[in-house]
Amino acid sequence: MSSPVTPSSTSAAIAAAVRAGSPLVQYLTNFVSMDIAANVLNAVxxxxxxxxxxxxxxxxxxxxxxxxxxxxxxxPSWVDGMVAAAEAAHEVGTPWVLDPVAVGATTYRRDIVARLVQHRPTVVRGNASEILAMATSQAGGRGVDSVAVSSAALDAAAELARQLSTVVVVTGVEDVVTDGTRTAVVHGGHAWMPMVTALGCSATALVAACCAVDDDPFEASIAAMAMLAAAGERAGARSEGPGSFRVALVDELALLDDVRLSSVRVDRS
Amino acid sequence: MSSPVTPSSTSAAIAAAVRAGSPLVQYLTNFVSMDIAANVLNAVxxxxxxxxxxxxxxxxxxxxxxxxxxxxxxxPSWVDGMVAAAEAAHEVGTPWVLDPVAVGATTYRRDIVARLVQHRPTVVRGNASEILAMATSQAGGRGVDSVAVSSAALDAAAELARQLSTVVVVTGVEDVVTDGTRTAVVHGGHAWMPMVTALGCSATALVAACCAVDDDPFEASIAAMAMLAAAGERAGARSEGPGSFRVALVDELALLDDVRLSSVRVDRS
Amino acid sequence: MSSPVTPSSTSAAIAAAVRAGSPLVQYLTNFVSMDIAANVLNAVxxxxxxxxxxxxxxxxxxxxxxxxxxxxxxxPSWVDGMVAAAEAAHEVGTPWVLDPVAVGATTYRRDIVARLVQHRPTVVRGNASEILAMATSQAGGRGVDSVAVSSAALDAAAELARQLSTVVVVTGVEDVVTDGTRTAVVHGGHAWMPMVTALGCSATALVAACCAVDDDPFEASIAAMAMLAAAGERAGARSEGPGSFRVALVDELALLDDVRLSSVRVDRS
Structure with missing residues (x-):
């Protein structure tokens, strides 16, 4: 049912296109992630x-x-800005990526996401509990960390992708990318990743950067996950804890090359 | 008058309970501290x-x-959010910790703190000049760094604790925890700590995390200070300046164990 | 036409005065730069x-x-706060530094800068495209990174300095400081600097800190650029990428001394 594919020559090409093209990525993000997401974008x-x-x-x-x-x-004022950006992006055909942080935690967040999806995100990137909450419109999850099990989340991701005609990325120990028909599982990364705040938000930023240079958001999302997986593995090998891991991750994203990217295992089905 | 107590078995137990329980800590904090406070919470x-x-x-x-x-x-809109959170926390009995940053610097801040204390903080954490300003309702202090001397601040802290029926934590070269009756002085840390921005804000976050798992805010506050003191000492030993110190501190908070925590000297009186 | 001057004894004296005086620097800045700018200020x-x-x-x-x-x-609410701060600073004679981030990118930013310059900034610090956009009141530039060539920017900087009776700092591979009559070019830094987010914003903060301790904003601006150039060179020598470079830069700013500062080449004309 699944056929391992390595190396991911497409991912390497997309990463190279980001570096060559230096796409302008507008990111309306939360206060916690401003610094790391901007540095991650710069690094690639x-x-x-x-x-x-x-x-x-x-x-x-x-x-x-x-x-x-x-x-x-x-x-409220930030949501107005988000809606204006989503509307404009959709209107002119610019790809845009939604990160529904902790959408299951409060009524307010569910309402915000409902407004935003009307403008047709190109990709939705979340953890398992966020994707489950979006797919089922139910409350759940405590915040940015996922408490949901994986298989239910995978079905929900594929269903959500079909409902919204979007690509859905579920990040976790393994990262899953689906457009409702095709599915890819990206392996790699490091156990310290969940201990570094806003790496999920940074993953969303990377998906946007890759969508800027490739017309297929499914492949662009895989490339973004592969970049983090490759850099994360190398960063983990030279870190002493989550603090130094975060620093090394930015270094390794800047040092990514085809060889490193092609070491990432991607299972497609 | 004071009896040195080592090791702090209670602090080690509280730190272990935080790691085991992974308490959800809502932190309404300033823009400078968002990143480091979230990473410090994740690390523990x-x-x-x-x-x-x-x-x-x-x-x-x-x-x-x-x-x-x-x-x-x-x-204004942030203050509304703070008041709503404080009110809800007090109503349902959730512990909440107030960090009165630079309260002496402007009229606006004194008014904000006056509104917030009506909802009975479980702990107040500040530097000496902030605690003095709160206790005396007077202007003073230039910002986040303390210019006040210690002995007056200690009396003010005990008085404030009694007034508000709260625990007061005064951080500085040594950290003092008092509930107005009991007092503990936590030793340790490193000279670079004041050169790293928002470590005080991060200390407040740690106090909240410890209060989440222990019913005694006095012991919870001591545990939070002990965690920072132990991690700070170890981080200082492997850093070259305040930049690398900050990174190492997050590492060391993640690596804390009972042995390291028990090396912290706590004087109680 | 230009006479190399080393060492910059004035810059060393200004850096020493910052450390001795610990000036209180109020910085109304963007969300991305909050953390690094505060840490840079603390480090010096x-x-x-x-x-x-x-x-x-x-x-x-x-x-x-x-x-x-x-x-x-x-x-809008931040702009109100900025105008209030600029107005008060101008009124009491406190030096203030304007950082017109991406001023050419949107109408909104051009209007904000037009409001702020009415309160007579002591120094304007930007990259080449921002200074060009301010000088010509034209749109241009995509964001925080400069796409403009240097010679046109230099003429624009001198013209802008004369128009506003201010000092203009243009940061890039080399940093240029001009008051419309005198010009200084500060050499140094490292190729990773543009890959670290908000170092330009941090440069603005350093200019403000130096203006706080020296009455000549031209010399204060040179000193700030020299501090970054010296620290950047040393940080680059012990880093593996932009992540570790950023950490080392904060270390090196804290470790700056007269010898290191005097190694910076400054061409004056």
């Missing part, structure tokens, strides 16, 4: 721009190469 | 959630295991 | 205070030793 060669307010977010989305929208620390 | 095994807006902060406080409220970069 | 011995809201920003500017205003992630 993209150009981050954290332009969030409705007075300019729509205007900026029209010149951006991709947009990421992350609801981690929402408030 | 807690689960951070920076949920701040009044549209959800009260709802979230009802499911959180502990709440921290830090006024470092306040604005 | 200044005392950062991120006080932004109009309820206190003007009051605080009256007690600050210098003010920095950075429009990187603007919204």
């Amino acid at each position: 060669g993209a150009s981050p721009a954290m332009v969030h307010d409705a007075h300019e977010s729509g205007e900026f989305a029209r010149i951006a190469s991709a947009v990421g929208i992350n609801i981690g620390t929402p408030s | 095994g807690a689960s951070p959630a920076m949920v701040h807006d009044a549209h959800e902060s009260g709802e979230f406080a009802r499911i959180a295991s502990a709440v921290g409220i830090n006024i470092g970069t306040p604005s | 011995g200044a005392s950062p205070a991120m006080v932004h809201d109009a309820h206190e920003s003007g009051e605080f500017a009256r007690i600050a030793s210098a003010v920095g205003i950075n429009i990187g992630t603007p919204s």
Whole structure:
């Protein structure tokens, strides 16, 4: 049913295109992730721009190469800016990626996500409990960490992808990418990754950067996950804990090359 | 008058309970501290959630295991969110910790703190000048760094603890914890700690995490200070300046064990 | 036409004055730079205070030793706070530094900068495309990274300095400081600097810190650039990528001494 494919020549090509093209990635994200997400984007060669307010977010989305929208620390004026950016991105055909942080935790977040999905995200990236909450419109999950089991989440991801005509990325010990028909599982990374805050948010930013240079959001999402998996493995090998791991991860993202990327195992089915 | 007590078996037990229980800590904090406070919480095994807006902060406080409220970069809508969270926490009996950053510096901050203390913080954590300003309701201090001398601050801390029926933590070269009757002085840490921004804010987050797993906020506060003191000493031994110290501190918080925690000297009186 | 001057004894004296005086630097900055800018200020011995809201920003500017205003992630309430701080700083004669992040990218940013310059910044610090956009009031630039060539930017910088009676700092591979008459080029730094987010914002913060202790904003700006150049070179020599470079940069800023500062080449003309 699944056929291991290595190396991921497509992922290497997409990573190279990001570095060559330096796509402008507008990321409307939460306060916790601002620093690490911008540094992760810089490390892979993209150009981050954290332009969030409705007075300019729509205007900026029209010149951006991709947009990421992350609801981690929402408030009404930020949501207005997010909706304006999503609307503009959808209108001009710019890919945009939704990160529904802790969507199951409060009514407010469920309402925000309901507004945003009307503007048709190109990709939705979350952890298992967030994807489950979106797919089932139910409460659940305590915050940014997932408590859901994997198999139910996988079915929910594929169903959600079909419902929204989007690609869904579920990150965890393994990262799953699905468009409702095709599925890929990306292996790698390191056990310290969940102990570093906002790496999920940074993954969303990387998906946006890859969507900026490739028309297939399914392959772009796989490439983004492969970049993190490869860099994470190498960072783990030279770190002493989550603090030094985070630093090394940014280094390794900047040092990624085809050989390192091709060491990532990707199972497709 | 004081009896040195080592090892702090209670602190080790509390730290272990945080790691085992992974308490959900809602932290409404300033923009400077978002990243380091979340990483510090993750490192000790807690689960951070920076949920701040009044549209959800009260709802979230009802499911959180502990709440921290830090006024470092306040604005009206954030204060509304803080009040809603404090009110909800107090109502359902969830412990909450107040960090009155630079309360003496502006009228606005004194007014904010006056509103928040009506909802009975479980612990107040500040530096000497902040605690003095709160206890005396007077202006003073220039910002996040303390200029006050220690002995006056200690008297003020005990008085404040009695006034508010709370535990007061005064951090500095030594950290003092008092409930107005009992007092403990926690030794350790490193000279680079004051050069790393938002470690005080991170200390507040750790106090909240410890209060989530222990009913005695006095012992919980001591445990939080002991964790920072132990990790800080070890981090200092392998750092070259405040940049690498900060990274190593997160590593060492993740690597804390009973032996390391029991090396912290705590004087009780 | 230009006469190399080494060592920069003035820069060393200014850096020493920052460490000795620990000036209180109020920085109203964007969300991405909060952490690194505060840590950079701490590392050189200044005392950062991120006080932004109009309820206190003007009051605080009256007690600050210098003010920095950075429009990187603007919204209406923040702009109100920025204007209040700029107005108060100008009124009491406190030096203030403007960082017109991505001013060419949106109409909103051009309007904000137009409001702020009415309060006469002491120094304007930007990259080449930002300075060009300010000088010509034209759109251009995609965000925080410069796409403009250097010679046109230099003419624009001198013209802008004369127009506004300010000092203009253009950062890039080399950093240029001009007051419209005098010009200095500061050499040094490292190729990883542009890959670390918010180092430009941190440079602005350093300029403010140096202006707090020296009456000549031209020499203060040179000193700030020399500090970054010296620390950047040393950090680059012991880093493996942009992640570890950023950490080492904070270390090296804390370890700066006269010998290291005097190794920076400054061409004056």
